[in-house]
Amino acid sequence: MRDFTAELASVQCWDQRVQAVYQATGEPAIDCVLQTRGELEDICAFIEAHRVRRYLEIGLWTGQLWCTLHALFGFDLVAGCDDGYAKRRFGLPLHTPPDGRLFRGNSRSAEYLAWRQDLGLIDLVLIDGDHNLAGVQADIDRERRLPHRFLALHDITGSNRHTVGVRQAWHALCGGQKQELLAPHREIGLEHSTMGIGIWSETERIGPAR
Numbered sequence: 001m002r003d004f005t006a007e008l009a010s011v012q013c014w015d016q017r018v019q020a021v022y023q024a025t026g027e028p029a030i031d032c033v034l035q036t037r038g039e040l041e042d043i044c045a046f047i048e049a050h051r052v053r054r055y056l057e058i059g060l061w062t063g064q065l066w067c068t069l070h071a072l073f074g075f076d077l078v079a080g081c082d083d084g085y086a087k088r089r090f091g092l093p094l095h096t097p098p099d100g101r102l103f104r105g106n107s108r109s110a111e112y113l114a115w116r117q118d119l120g121l122i123d124l125v126l127i128d129g130d131h132n133l134a135g136v137q138a139d140i141d142r143e144r145r146l147p148h149r150f151l152a153l154h155d156i157t158g159s160n161r162h163t164v165g166v167r168q169a170w171h172a173l174c175g176g177q178k179q180e181l182l183a184p185h186r187e188i189g190l191e192h193s194t195m196g197i198g199i200w201s202e203t204e205r206i207g208p209a210r
């Protein structure tokens with residue numbers, strides 16, 4: 001098993017600095033991975049254990065997550081969709097792997113659907129775009145009908161008013177197997193998860209992440 005704690009040591013996640021900006025402005029306006037470090041390590045362990053080779057991320061922010069994961073795993077296919085909010089609102093960059101397949105636009109558009117159909121089988125789809133209930137539900141309903149092995153939802157703890165819809169959608173998801181990746185958010189001094197990643201599969205056995 002790889003040591004993802006060491007491999008991810010230089011990656012900036014949601015830390016004290018991001019938290020301070022978020023508390024002051026209501027937005028995490030920093031070019032970093034918007035994940036809890038422990039949960040990022042856990043999803044890396046999941047990717048390794050379940051031989052994820054084709055990865056799609058809906059909601060990229062500045063693209064640090066898909067770049068980080070692709071650097072670690074050298075996916076056969078790496079794809080992402082984002083509506084460009086971080087650039088439009090804060091002038092932040094959107095980092096893209098050289099071989100990354102990027103859809104710029106809304107995941108609920110007809111254009112996205114055509115692009116997604118063209119990707120074919122995705123091993124792991126990370127749904128981390130629109131966090132309100134209608135938005136996340138639309139992403140789940142569409143992706144579960146498209147070829148995939150695992151769907152993952154980010155922010156299943158629903159710990160604030162922006163993410164409560166994800167928690168509702170996660171608990172409503174039934175059939176198949178589920179696993180929750182919940183790690184303490186120690187970088188901001190907490191001993192509980194503030195985000196959480198839920199992984200679901202209708203067809204595959206889901207083993208422990210570690």
Ligand SMILES: C[S@@+](CC[C@H](N)C(=O)[O-])C[C@H]1O[C@@H](n2cnc3c(N)ncnc32)[C@H](O)[C@@H]1O
Pocket residue numbers: 032033034035057058059060061062063064065081082083084085086105106107108128129130131135
């Ligand atoms: C929480 S951020 C993603 C964080 C990123 N996955 C990471 O871990 O660093 C959510 C992103 O999704 C984008 N977004 C929200 N709704 C979307 C939609 N319907 N289609 C495409 N992108 C969307 C936002 O603009 C933002 O960039």
